[in-house]
Amino acid sequence: MSFRLIEAERAQHPVSLLCSVVGVTRGGYYAWRDRGRSARELRDGELAGLIRRVFDDSGGTYGAPRIQAELADDHGLRIGRKRVARLMKGLEIEGVSRRRKRRYKTTIPAKEASVASDLVRRRFQAAGPNRLWVADITYVPTWQGYLFLACVIDAWSRRVVGWSMRDDLRSELVVDALGMAVSSRRPQPGLIHHSDRGSQYTSLAFGKTMQDAGVLPSIGRRGDAFDNAVAESFFATLETELLDRHTFKTRDQARLALFRWIEGLLQQPPPALHARATQPREVRRDHDETGAIPTAVPTNTEASTERSNSNSSSLQRLLHLLEPCVVVGTRAVRRQLATHTGAGLCHAFA
Numbered sequence: 001m002s003f004r005l006i007e008a009e010r011a012q013h014p015v016s017l018l019c020s021v022v023g024v025t026r027g028g029y030y031a032w033r034d035r036g037r038s039a040r041e042l043r044d045g046e047l048a049g050l051i052r053r054v055f056d057d058s059g060g061t062y063g064a065p066r067i068q069a070e071l072a073d074d075h076g077l078r079i080g081r082k083r084v085a086r087l088m089k090g091l092e093i094e095g096v097s098r099r100r101k102r103r104y105k106t107t108i109p110a111k112e113a114s115v116a117s118d119l120v121r122r123r124f125q126a127a128g129p130n131r132l133w134v135a136d137i138t139y140v141p142t143w144q145g146y147l148f149l150a151c152v153i154d155a156w157s158r159r160v161v162g163w164s165m166r167d168d169l170r171s172e173l174v175v176d177a178l179g180m181a182v183s184s185r186r187p188q189p190g191l192i193h194h195s196d197r198g199s200q201y202t203s204l205a206f207g208k209t210m211q212d213a214g215v216l217p218s219i220g221r222r223g224d225a226f227d228n229a230v231a232e233s234f235f236a237t238l239e240t241e242l243l244d245r246h247t248f249k250t251r252d253q254a255r256l257a258l259f260r261w262i263e264g265l266l267q268q269p270p271p272a273l274h275a276r277a278t279q280p281r282e283v284r285r286d287h288d289e290t291g292a293i294p295t296a297v298p299t300n301t302e303a304s305t306e307r308s309n310s311n312s313s314s315l316q317r318l319l320h321l322l323e324p325c326v327v328v329g330t331r332a333v334r335r336q337l338a339t340h341t342g343a344g345l346c347h348a349f350a
Contacts, residue, residue, distance in 0.1 A: 063095025119218035136231035189214030
């Protein structure tokens with residue numbers, strides 16, 4: 001630090017005077033200047049470029065903890081979090097952060113409805129996929145009014161397995177989200193579905209849907225967000241990375257943005273800290289919906305079939321998303337679909 005100070009001020013003051021003030025010798029200063037950059041400085045330059053790419057790929061949302069996890073999981077680089085933070089500061093980049101603000105009330109408890117007991121009791125560690133699902137509702141403000149989003153999340157992989165959007169808070173909002181999850185994952189009887197005490201989750205329609213699917217209901221205590229911490233954390237990330245950074249003029253714009261975020265960025269498991277603490281990301285990514293871990297590398301034909309099935313599933317979700325829209329066939333929507341979800345899905349609306 002002393003030598004850098006001398007280098008920065010040598011144009012204004014004599015080197016001998018600066019060396020005397022900071023307590024170093026002129027020979028030491030000139031030896032430092034002729035030595036060039038150290039190996040650590042060269043390595044920091046390489047890491048800074050990699051950190052910039054990871055940050056840009058995340059849409060400018062990742063902070064030091066998530067970038068550190070990304071470097072370890074995908075690049076095999078074990079570096080300290082403080083070093084990542086120091087390099088990010090030098091690059092003048094930072095991840096998004098959560099800020100408290102006034103919220104719309106989406107949990108409206110039913111006064112006379114009987115509710116299920118809490119089977120989870122804040123133990124959100126599942127032994128495998130399709131053992132425990134958590135669900136909740138949030139709102140998305142637009143210039144046309146609120147758009148309400150219901151999500152069902154697998155506690156093992158933290159993936160969204162079902163979701164639904166409506167302009168109101170009727171029980172169909174959560175029924176459709178659970179229906180998508182059941183139809184796409186086909187869980188075995190005994191799966192636990194955990195939620196808060198909202199009237200949508202205690203309705204007769206939702207109870208019948210769970211009974212028909214063999215799903216066990218679990219409901220946390222009133223007014224305690226920690227009883228549904230996984231879902232609350234998911235929606236906090238959604239608000240931080242998407243909702244707080246964009247303004248939507250119409251509900252259709254919000255639907256498209258939410259579809260891209262849920263089905264695009266989130267369905268590729270991010271380097272979240274909970275994933276590293278339980279199961280490797282590779283195991284979670286390769287784990288299929290039935291609970292079997294593939295032991296062989298798929299052939300080109302199998303990989304092509306898997307991609308086709310994935311595109312078909314995304315297309316079905318997109319059809320479900322845009323069903324209430326009146327501008328599906330417009331050129332503007334097709335252009336947005338080509339940008340955000342791929343030309344293949346856009347061609348279906350031509």
